[in-house]
Amino acid sequence: MQINKFFKNKYPFLTSYFENFFNSKKRFPQSIVFEGLDILSQYFFTLELARILNCEKEGLEDCNCTNCRWIRENKHPSIINVTPLDFKDDASKTVISVKQTEKITSIIKESSSYHRFFIFSGAKELVLDDNRQNKIREYQNIGYDLSKENWYPYPLNKKILQEEASNSLLKSTEEAPEKVTFVFLSNTKEDIISTIVSRSLVFKMPFWYEKSNINVKEFFENYPNENILNSIEKAAELINFQTSNNLDLIEILNSMQEYLFELIKKNCSNENLKNLITSDIKKVQKAKKQLSASVLPKYAIESLFIDLSYEGRKLC
Numbered sequence: 136m137q138i139n140k141f142f143k144n145k146y147p148f149l150t151s152y153f154e155n156f157f158n159s160k161k162r163f164p165q166s167i168v169f170e171g172l173d174i175l176s177q178y179f180f181t182l183e184l185a186r187i188l189n190c191e192k193e194g195l196e197d198c199n200c201t202n203c204r205w206i207r208e209n210k211h212p213s214i215i216n217v218t219p220l221d222f223k224d225d226a227s228k229t230v231i232s233v234k235q236t237e238k239i240t241s242i243i244k245e246s247s248s249y250h251r252f253f254i255f256s257g258a259k260e261l262v263l264d265d266n267r268q269n270k271i272r273e274y275q276n277i278g279y280d281l282s283k284e285n286w287y288p289y290p291l292n293k294k295i296l297q298e299e300a301s302n303s304l305l306k307s308t309e310e311a312p313e314k315v316t317f318v319f320l321s322n323t324k325e326d327i328i329s330t331i332v333s334r335s336l337v338f339k340m341p342f343w344y345e346k347s348n349i350n351v352k353e354f355f356e357n358y359p360n361e362n363i364l365n366s367i368e369k370a371a372e373l374i375n376f377q378t379s380n381n382l383d384l385i386e387i388l389n390s391m392q393e394y395l396f397e398l399i400k401k402n403c404s405n406e407n408l409k410n411l412i413t414s415d416i417k418k419v420q421k422a423k424k425q426l427s428a429s430v431l432p433k434y435a436i437e438s439l440f441i442d443l444s445y446e447g448r449k450l451c
């Protein structure tokens with residue numbers, strides 16, 4: 136059993152964890168929570184796990200059996216998207232309803248020859264911008280696809296998967312038959328009701344390509360009190376590193392946001408610091424938009440780092 140190299144490069148820890156798991160022939164987890172900002176990767180990684188468990192042959196990464204192919208193409212009955220838009224008969228378009236979770240309870244009682252994956256996300260229907268299309272293309276290059284055009288997985292939160300629906304799921308997550316797995320896609324496990332989290336294996340999907348050996352933390356050494364001159368120097372360092380290693384700047388900024396997001400979690404009780412970090416996350420978002428709108432990378436990164444410095448913060 137082999138997880139595709141694309142994921143192996145991106146998530147070496149996670150990949151080897153699951154490969155060991157497959158080889159140990161232990162029972163596959165009934166419930167998994169993924170955390171991180173890159174929901175699309177969480178989604179496709181889930182499909183890859185489902186592909187291996189449903190392969191008719193040995194689960195090799197380039198296997199082209201019907202199950203492997205259909206799962207990659209997102210047409211396989213073992214993949215069940217549970218979202219405000221999918222797997223539902225009621226009219227609401229904003230929540231995963233109790234009706235949906237009850238439908239799951241009855242469906243898992245029916246036997247199936249497949250290992251079924253119920254993937255919970257806050258999917259939205261929208262016209263995909265270039266940035267999202269490019270991200271999807273990375274996966275299309277290795278044969279994967281989303282189930283529909285103009286459909287995109289978004290993270291869960293407590294407004295989408297509310298208490299009542301969550302509670303009605305608990306029994307199913309605990310007593311699921313052997314070949315059923317629930318997967319919850321999220322930015323952070325705090326966005327999912329704790330009774331579900333405590334019954335799940337939680338995995339962080341880091342944004343940063345672990346192989347690139349750049350440590351985003353280094354850029355936040357003196358955060359939030361970095362002085363402006365150091366900041367400008369760090370911006371130049373980052374651009375150098377990025378060009379000489381041919382890395383994606385947007386991914387680097389995603390990692391920075393992820394890092395700041397972690398900081399918020401650690402400082403939940405400090406209202407001022409929380410507000411400051413939130414406004415810094417928005418600054419990184421602004422830089423990402425600038426890069427997507429073809430602003431020169433040097434300019435976008437330099438102004439971001441100035442904005443994040445102690446003096447820069449007082450200027451705005």
Ligand SMILES: [Zn+2]
Pocket residue numbers: 189190191192193194195198199200201202203204
């Ligand atoms: Zn196969």
